[in-house]
Amino acid sequence: MTRRRGLGYGGIIALILLVMFPFLWLLQMSFKPQNDIFAFPPRLLFTPTVEHYVALWTSQFRASFWNSSLASISSTLLSLLLGVPAAYTLSRATFTGQRHIALWVLATRMAPPIAFTIPFFLAYRQLELMDTVTGLVLIYLTFNLSLVVWMMRTFFDTIPRSLEEAARIDGASTWGTFLRVVLPLSAPGVAATAIFCFLFSWNDFFYALILTRTQAMTAPVAVVNFMNYEGWEWGKIAAGGTIVMLPVVVFSVLVRKYLVRGLTAGALKG
Amino acid sequence: MSTLSQYGAEQGSGVPPRQTRWQVQQRRDLLCGLMPALAVLAVVTLAPAVYLVVTSFTPLNLTLPATAWNFSDPVGNYLSLLRDRRFGNSVWVQFKLSFFTVVLQLLIGLAVAMLLNARTRFVEAVRTTFLIPMVLPPIVVAIIWKVLYTPDISPVHWFLKAIGHPMGAMITSPDYALWSIIIADVWEWFPFTMLMLLAALQMLPDEPLEAARIDGATYWQVFWFVILPLLRPAILVAGLFRLIDSIKAFPLIYILTDGGPGTVTEVTNYYAFVQAFNFSYLGFSSAITVVMVGATFFLSWLVVRMVGTEVEVE
Numbered sequence: 123m124t125r126r127r128g129l130g131y132g133g134i135i136a137l138i139l140l141v142m143f144p145f146l147w148l149l150q151m152s153f154k155p156q157n158d159i160f161a162f163p164p165r166l167l168f169t170p171t172v173e174h175y176v177a178l179w180t181s182q183f184r185a186s187f188w189n190s191s192l193a194s195i196s197s198t199l200l201s202l203l204l205g206v207p208a209a210y211t212l213s214r215a216t217f218t219g220q221r222h223i224a225l226w227v228l229a230t231r232m233a234p235p236i237a238f239t240i241p242f243f244l245a246y247r248q249l250e251l252m253d254t255v256t257g258l259v260l261i262y263l264t265f266n267l268s269l270v271v272w273m274m275r276t277f278f279d280t281i282p283r284s285l286e287e288a289a290r291i292d293g294a295s296t297w298g299t300f301l302r303v304v305l306p307l308s309a310p311g312v313a314a315t316a317i318f319c320f321l322f323s324w325n326d327f328f329y330a331l332i333l334t335r336t337q338a339m340t341a342p343v344a345v346v347n348f349m350n351y352e353g354w355e356w357g358k359i360a361a362g363g364t365i366v367m368l369p370v371v372v373f374s375v376l377v378r379k380y381l382v383r384g385l386t387a388g389a390l391k392g
Numbered sequence: 393m394s395t396l397s398q399y400g401a402e403q404g405s406g407v408p409p410r411q412t413r414w415q416v417q418q419r420r421d422l423l424c425g426l427m428p429a430l431a432v433l434a435v436v437t438l439a440p441a442v443y444l445v446v447t448s449f450t451p452l453n454l455t456l457p458a459t460a461w462n463f464s465d466p467v468g469n470y471l472s473l474l475r476d477r478r479f480g481n482s483v484w485v486q487f488k489l490s491f492f493t494v495v496l497q498l499l500i501g502l503a504v505a506m507l508l509n510a511r512t513r514f515v516e517a518v519r520t521t522f523l524i525p526m527v528l529p530p531i532v533v534a535i536i537w538k539v540l541y542t543p544d545i546s547p548v549h550w551f552l553k554a555i556g557h558p559m560g561a562m563i564t565s566p567d568y569a570l571w572s573i574i575i576a577d578v579w580e581w582f583p584f585t586m587l588m589l590l591a592a593l594q595m596l597p598d599e600p601l602e603a604a605r606i607d608g609a610t611y612w613q614v615f616w617f618v619i620l621p622l623l624r625p626a627i628l629v630a631g632l633f634r635l636i637d638s639i640k641a642f643p644l645i646y647i648l649t650d651g652g653p654g655t656v657t658e659v660t661n662y663y664a665f666v667q668a669f670n671f672s673y674l675g676f677s678s679a680i681t682v683v684m685v686g687a688t689f690f691l692s693w694l695v696v697r698m699v700g701t702e703v704e705v706e
Contacts, residue, residue, distance in 0.1 A: 131514070133507055138521050144536045144579070145524055147547060151539065163554065164547050208429030215422040223430070225696065230437045232692040234640045236664050237685045240447065240678055241440035243668075263436045267429060290414075296421035325529040327643050332669055342531040346647065349538075356545055363535045367528050374527045 152360035159356050174361035183362060186344035190366075193255050193330075193340060194323035197262035201319050204263075205270025206312065210300055212271065213278035227268040235328045238264050243332055253335040261329050266319045273318065277311030278304065317377045321370055341366050441685075448682045452675035459675065469679035479680065481655055482663040488570060489577070489659055490638040494631050496578045501585025501630065502623075506615075508586070509593045519590075526583040534647035537576040538563075541648065563648050569656045576644050581637070585630045592626030593619070625698070632695045639688055660684055 151159060153170040178184075212220065242261050243252075251257035281304055289299040305312070330340040339347075345362035348355060449466040453459045473479050504522065508515050525533065541563045543549040552559050562572040596619065604614045641659055645651060651658035651666065658666070660680065668677035 130507055130510070134515070134518060137504060137507070138518055141522055141524060141579075144540055145528070148532070148536045148539060151545075159545055163550055204429040204432055207425035211422040211426040215419055215426075217419070217423070226433075226437075228692060228696065229689060230433075232636055232688050233685055234661055234681070234688060235642075236661060236668070236677075237444055237681050238437070238440050240668055240674060240681060241443035244443070244447065244674065245440075260436060263432060264440075267433055267436070271429065290418075296418050297425065300425075321527070325531075327529070327531045327646075331646075342529060345535065346531065349535075349647070356539070359535060360539070363532045367532045370527055370529055374523070 148360050148363055151356060152364045154357060154360075156355075156357050174355075174357040175365075178358055178361050178365065182339075183341070183344050183365075186339045186341045187365065189255055189258075189334075189338050190324060190340040190342070193258040193262065193338075194320050196255070197259045197266055197323045198316050198319040200259065201263060201266035201270045202312065202316060205267050206274050206305075207297075207300070209271045209274035210278050210304065213275045214283070227271055230264060230268045231272075239329060239332050242329075246333060252333060253337045253339075255338045257333050258323075258326075258330060258338060258340070261333065262323045262326065265322055269319060269322065270315055273315045274308070274311060277308045277315075281307050314377055317373050321373055321377075324369060444678050444685075445682055447675055448678035450675045452673075452678070454672045454674060469676050470683075472676070473679055473683065478655060478658075479660070479663060482658050482660040485570065485655070485657060486639065486659040486661075489574060489641065489657075490635055492574045493577045493581070493638055494634045496574070497582045497585045497634055498627060498631050500578065500582045502589050502627070504582065504586045505589040505593055508590055522586060523583050525580045528580075530580070530643040531647070533576065533580045534643045537572075537579075537644070538647055541572055564653055566653050566656050569649050569653060573641075573644055573648060573657055576648065577638070577641065580644070581634060585634060588630040588633075589623065589626055592623055596622055628698060629695065632691060632698075636688055636691050636695070639684060 150166075152174055153172070154165075154168055155171050155173070158165045158168045212223065238261060242257075246252045246257050251260070285303055285307075286299050289303050290296075294302065325342070326340070327342045327346075330338075330343045331346075334340065334343065341362070345359060345366055348359050348362060448469055450462050451459045451465065451468060452462075508519055508522070528536075540546050540548050541561065543559075543561050549559060562568040600618050600622070601614060604618045609617070639659075640661060642661060642665070645657055645659065645662050649657040651662050655663075661684065664677045664680040664684065667673045667680065
């Protein structure tokens with residue numbers, strides 16, 4: 123038994139290295155002086171430099187970073203504003219066609235992005251929404267709105283109805299009860315959902331690749347452009363990749379906490 | 393208490409037989425909260441879906457204005473699709489990519505889930521480490537693998553050379569390009585199958601496992617005859633979810649091989665992208681996409697039939 127456990131630990135550590143290695147390699151590359159990147163054998167001891175980051179931040183890349191932030195945050199807020207009340211309704215009311223709405227929401231999650239890209243591309247050419255952050259915010263709704271409805275409904279399902287009935291007896295309206303009783307209780311759920319929305323928008327590459335050119339270009343597209351036009355500046359590419367993944371790593375650590383808290387809060391209050 | 397039991401009745405049938413005025417009012421209020429989201433969802437998802445199908449009936453090409461709204465040959469795109477060798481090839485590439493990535497992700501995911509299915513502090517602490525590949529932006533994953541696959545700067549190529557097995561670039565080789573994508577995709581997504589299988593493992597009832605052990609079954613016998621059959625539904629769902637998502641594979645192919653060499657790694661999704669945005673054949677590309685969406689929905693329908701709509705999106 124102990125031999126098996128020892129083997130298990132050894133296996134786990136080997137796997138962690140396998141999972142972490144590619145990720146750490148990119149990270150160290152972003153701090154490596156240009157000459158050392160091509161050194162053979164690879165140099166693990168080098169004088170770290172921030173030259174790649176400085177070069178990036180003084181280029182067009184900075185604007186694309188803000189575009190990404192603006193598009194992701196706006197889309198998240200808009201999806202929450204529309205999706206949270208809808209999720210509450212789906213959690214509390216029953217009506218004919220409810221199952222169809224659930225299926226529809228699932229279908230939009232499953233559909234390949236190109237199915238939305240072609241019609242949006244054609245429509246944006248007419249509506250002059252090509253290469254605008256507004257255009258990105260709108261198309262991000264296709265996945266974020268379904269995500270909000272889906273996730274928030276399960277959070278609302280865990281909140282006992284007896285609390286709302288108590289508030290209702292005291293004379294509060296349906297949405298007054300929602301705002302004052304239900305929403306505060308599901309705050310961790312809203313936070314977790316918001317972070318997921320942000321991450322999915324932030325990680326988007328395909329929509330931004332097709333629907334933006336220069337003005338509204340997002341950070342992932344800008345990094346890829348380095349690969350194509352700037353002659354393989356690996357240091358800059360690695361630095362760009364690191365900047366793009368930074369918010370994701372930070373938020374992933376946060377979302378883990380919120381998710382656990384959100385789920386237990388609902389269960390404990392019940 | 394009476395309102396509670398009426399709630400229960402209401403959930404069973406579509407419309408409850410007798411509603412209090414207060415309930416009618418509440419229903420109306422709730423529906424008001426649903427409408428804006430439904431309206432927006434219809435505009436951003438249903439309208440494009442209709443537009444896509446309509447476009448697939450036209451030979452739309454942005455360089456030829458006369459091709460817009462031209463319905464003289466509505467099924468023309470679909471007919472040429474049937475004859476299109478490159479489309480057939482893309483379906484075959486897709487099949488290979490999906491098959492190998494799903495099988496490998498299930499095998500590795502299951503193995504890692506079994507390893508991590510222990511309640512020690514060490515395991516609990518390292519569990520999240522395994523989620524890194526899945527949460528990284530797909531474009532960053534693609535860049536990471538581009539580095540590893542580029543012989544000039546790759547530590548892997550250096551290592552192979554140091555131990556006396558130098559290797560050419562995988563991503564430009566017709567024989568290995570698809571495998572380079574498969575390896576990167578498995579690395580990126582095995583955490584997903586692992587998460588789902590780990591959750592299933594932790595919900596397994598103890599009794600059958602105990603009973604088997606008391607009867608003297610070995611570790612492998614318990615795994616093969618007790619755990620595996622109990623995990624079957626979870627394996628099926630995890631596999632189907634990965635299968636559906638594998639149809640969307642894009643950033644890895646775009647960055648690593650650009651569909652090449654030739655069309656060796658050109659999956660259907662990528663072919664649709666090339667037709668629409670490199671060649672400007674939007675009508676034809678819409679037809680490809682409609683076929684692809686149809687296939688996706690068929691697979692989703694299978695998921696729903698097997699587990700209902702109550703699947704966590706995450």
